[in-house]
Structure formats: structure tokens, C-alpha cells
Amino acid sequence: xxxxxxxxxxxxxxxxxxxxxxxxxxxxxxxxxxxxVVRSQWDEHRAFGGVVPEIAARAHVACLDVLIEDAMxxxxxxxCQLDAIAATTGPGLNSGLIVGAVTGKTLALAHSxxxxxxxxxxxHALTVGxxxxxxxxxxxxxxxxxxxxxxxxxxxxxxxxxxxxxxxxLGEAFDKTAKLxxxxxxxGPDVAKHxxxxxxxxxxxxxxxxxxxxxHFSFAGLKTAVRQxxxxxxxxxxxxxxxxxxxFEVAVTDTVKDRVRTAMVLSExxxxxxxxxxxxxxxxxxxxxxxxxxxxxxxxxxxxDLSVPPIALCTDNGAMIAWAGAERLxxxxxxxxxxxVRPRWPLDPDAxxxxxxxxxx
Ligand code: KG4
Ligand code: ZN
Numbered sequence: 001x002x003x004x005x006x007x008x009x010x011x012x013x014x015x016x017x018x019x020x021x022x023x024x025x026x027x028x029x030x031x032x033x034x035x036x037v038v039r040s041q042w043d044e045h046r047a048f049g050g051v052v053p054e055i056a057a058r059a060h061v062a063c064l065d066v067l068i069e070d071a072m073x074x075x076x077x078x079x080c081q082l083d084a085i086a087a088t089t090g091p092g093l094n095s096g097l098i099v100g101a102v103t104g105k106t107l108a109l110a111h112s113x114x115x116x117x118x119x120x121x122x123x124h125a126l127t128v129g130x131x132x133x134x135x136x137x138x139x140x141x142x143x144x145x146x147x148x149x150x151x152x153x154x155x156x157x158x159x160x161x162x163x164x165x166x167x168x169x170l171g172e173a174f175d176k177t178a179k180l181x182x183x184x185x186x187x188g189p190d191v192a193k194h195x196x197x198x199x200x201x202x203x204x205x206x207x208x209x210x211x212x213x214x215x216h217f218s219f220a221g222l223k224t225a226v227r228q229x230x231x232x233x234x235x236x237x238x239x240x241x242x243x244x245x246x247x248f249e250v251a252v253t254d255t256v257k258d259r260v261r262t263a264m265v266l267s268e269x270x271x272x273x274x275x276x277x278x279x280x281x282x283x284x285x286x287x288x289x290x291x292x293x294x295x296x297x298x299x300x301x302x303x304x305d306l307s308v309p310p311i312a313l314c315t316d317n318g319a320m321i322a323w324a325g326a327e328r329l330x331x332x333x334x335x336x337x338x339x340x341v342r343p344r345w346p347l348d349p350d351a352x353x354x355x356x357x358x359x360x361x
Pocket of ligand 2: 120315
């Protein structure tokens with residue numbers, strides 16, 4: 001655009017959502033979503049109780065072009081009116097990343113536009129700039145099916161990782177717990193639904209890593225404890241099922257609250273001149289009401305502002321990819337067409353490895 005506004009198409013194919021969106025960034029940094037189209041693949045993966053990479057990649061191939069057409073139609077723009085094309089190039093599932101990256105590069109080449117290779121985690125981290133014009137610095141809790149991280153966001157491209165999971169992601173823990181209890185996929189919403197009518201104090205489940213001086217997470221042991229508990233209670237009646245789900249949620253919530261509190265302490269030297277502290281939450285697990293209430297209480301107690309983007313923008317979407325592209329383009333950045341996908345792509349390459357971690361990013 002010639003008036004200083006930047007329009008970017010963003011493509012997301014890193015996991016089990018295929019998404020295309022167009023956002024516009026004004027010169028004062030304000031963002032606007034012109035189109036945001038997401039197609040979830042849950043139906044394709046449900047029978048397997050988890051995301052199957054090959055099925056995911058094929059599903060991306062099958063619908064990405066249609067979603068791009070839909071997004072451009074909704075945005076009332078033609079491809080040649082865009083300022084850049086952005087696509088997620090990591091971290092995520094290799095074959096899915098390739099679909100979005102090749103599509104994005106091809107459109108960029110065909111229309112002589114800059115290409116932006118976007119880090120999916122960076123896109124989550126910057127979404128609050130789009131939704132509420134919030135600018136760094138802030139502390140970020142990312143809790144999704146694939147990632148569980150605490151990051152200090154200093155600026156675009158400038159992140160300090162304070163904590164990560166040493167085994168399962170939080171969403172994964174919800175999904176695996178749901179599976180072993182015979183609930184649906186994805187498991188988070190189902191566990192939450194049953195938990196809402198359960199007694200969270202009936203069963204004492206572990207609070208992994210609570211009290212540790214670092215801000216890492218671990219959920220594998222909690223999941224195993226739920227498995228053993230469920231086995232010992234068989235056959236499980238409806239109320240017991242609800243009480244297990246609620247006790248799991250309470251254990252998770254206590255754990256996350258403790259880890260975030262620790263990250264708040266660890267982040268203290270990083271805020272420099274900034275006096276107002278803020279916590280931003282993103283990822284699909286941000287939909288969990290008990291978790292949000294706990295974080296709300298923690299922020300009220302510690303004097304932090306709490307920002308949670310609307311759930312549709314907390315879960316995977318193209319708008320966050322387009323927005324990260326717009327922010328980077330605004331800084332004069334773009335990426336070469338021969339840039340590779342990066343299934344592992346840490347936002348903070350200097351972060352010391354978390355002991356025992358099968359760290360994904
Ligand atoms: O960010 P997201 O949509 O996708 C990726 O991980 O890529 O997150 C999905 C995760 C799933 O693990 C799902 O079970 C979880 O978010 N989730 C929830 C809730 N809604 C979705 N977990 C707990 N409570 C919920 N209400
Ligand atoms: Zn995500």
C-alpha cells in the first residue's frame with residue numbers, strides 16, 4: 001500500500017490447522033484483521049487420538065489454495081495489492097511446514113513480493129500487538145498442544161526463554177488424560193466440561209516441579225498418576241470421572257500458577273525502565289476457565305496486567321502469522337526464497353537446555 005499501511009497474507013500449516021489471513025498494519029502500529037480463515041483437521045485425526053503428520057500434510061495440500069482464495073475475497077484485495085506474503089516455517093511438523101512455505105514462496109515469487117519465514121512461537125508472542133496494540137516488554141505464557149513455554153518478550157525478534165516443558169506440553173497432557181479416561185479428542189474441552197461438575201479436592205494428584213527455582217514444567221508424571229488413579233477406581237462412575245477431571249485441572253492450575261509466579265521473579269532484572277508489568281497468555285489451553293481464573297488472581301496479587309487474546313486468536317490461526325510478518329516487514333526485514341523450514345526453531349537460541357527435556361523449541 002502507498003499510504004504507509006502494510007497488508008500481509010499469512011499462511012499457517014505447522015500442525016493440524018490450515019489457515020490463511022490478511023492483516024493490515026497502520027503506520028502507528030495498530031493492526032486490523034481483514035480476513036481470517038481457519039480449517040481445523042480434528043475430524044481427520046480423531047480416530048487416531050492425536051495428530052498424524054502425513055494426514056495433516058495431505059489435508060493442508062487439499063485446502064490451502066481454497067482458503068487463500070477465501071481470505072483474499074473477504075479482504076477485498078488481489079494478491080498484487082499485498083505488501084508481503086508470510087508463512088510459518090517452524091517449529092512444527094516438517095511435511096506440513098513445507099506445504100505452507102512452498103505455497104507462500106511461490107506466491108511471493110509470482111507476484112514479486114517479499115517473503116517472510118515466520119516462527120510460529122514468535123507469532124503467538126506478538127498477537128497482543130494485533131488484538132490490543134500491546135507492545136513489549138511483557139511476560140508470555142504459551143500453553144498449547146505442542147508447546148508450553150514462559151518467555152520474556154523484549155521486542156520483535158528479541159526473546160528470553162525463562163521456562164519450557166521437560167516432557168509433555170500442557171495441551172498434550174489434557175489430550176492424553178482425556179484419552180486414558182475414554183473422552184474425546186482434542187481432550188482439553190472435554191476434560192474441562194466434566195471438570196466443571198466435579199470436586200477438584202477429591203483426589204490428591206502431584207504438582208510437578210512446584211517450588212523449583214527454575215520456571216520449567218513437567219506433566220508426564222501427572223498423566224501417569226491419573227492413569228494409576230483411574231485404574232484403581234475402575235469401574236468409573238460419572239461423578240468419579242468428573243472428580244478425576246476436576247482434580248487434574250486443579251493440579252495443573254496450581255502447577256502453572258507456581259511456575260508463572262517463579263517466572264515473574266526470574267524476569268525482574270529484565271524489565272529495565274518499564275514500571276508496568278504484564279502477563280500475556282496464548283495457545284489453545286488459554287481457553288481453560290479454571291486456568292484463566294487462577295492467572296487472573298495471580299496477576300491481581302502481583303500487580304500485573306493480564307492480557308489474553310480472544311480464543312480464536314489464541315489457537316493457531318493465519319492472522320498471527322500475517323501480523324508477525326507485518327511487524328518484521330515494518331522493521332525492514334524479509335527472508336530469502338531459499339530459506340528452509342525449521343521443525344525445531346527455538347525463539348531463544350541462547351537458553352540453556354532444560355535438564356531431561358525433549359525440548360521441541
Ligand atoms: O493452540 P492450539 O489450538 O493448537 C496447537 O497446539 O497447535 O491448542 C490445542 C490444545 C489441545 O491440546 C486442546 O486439548 C487444548 O488446547 N484445549 C484446552 C481447552 N481447549 C483447548 N485445554 C484445556 N481446557 C480447554 N478448555
Ligand atoms: Zn500454536
